Amino acid sequence: MADKEHVYPEVGEALRKAREDAGMSQDQLADSSGISRITISRIEQAHINPSFRSLEALAQGMGRKLTISFDAIDE
Known part of the structure; x- marks a missing residue:
């Protein structure tokens, strides 16, 4: 298991939202x-x-494309 301080919950939240928006179960x-x-x-x-x-693979499985963003940090 990954060290909790190095796990990014935003990724999991985004995956869950995309999966649910696609109307798919796990x-x-x-x-x-x-x-x-x-x-x-x-x-x-x-x-x-x-x-x-x-x-x-997950994005393709939902019929989506994976995009990555390097957004500016709001100060």
């Missing part, structure tokens, strides 16, 4: 992405950080 996303339901659950609950390859 099981459906697992089937369409090739990523196990347990891994999806652990990402969504901020227990682990996904690899970039996993994020790509």
Whole structure:
């Protein structure tokens, strides 16, 4: 398990929101992405950080494209 201070809950929250917006269960996303339901659950609950390859597979499984942003930090 990843060290909690190095796990990014924003990633899990974004995944859960995208999955729900796509109308998919974790099981459906697992089937369409090739990523196990347990891994999806652990990402969504901020227990682990996904690899970039996993994020790509999850996005494709939802019929979405993965985008990354380097937004400015609001001071």
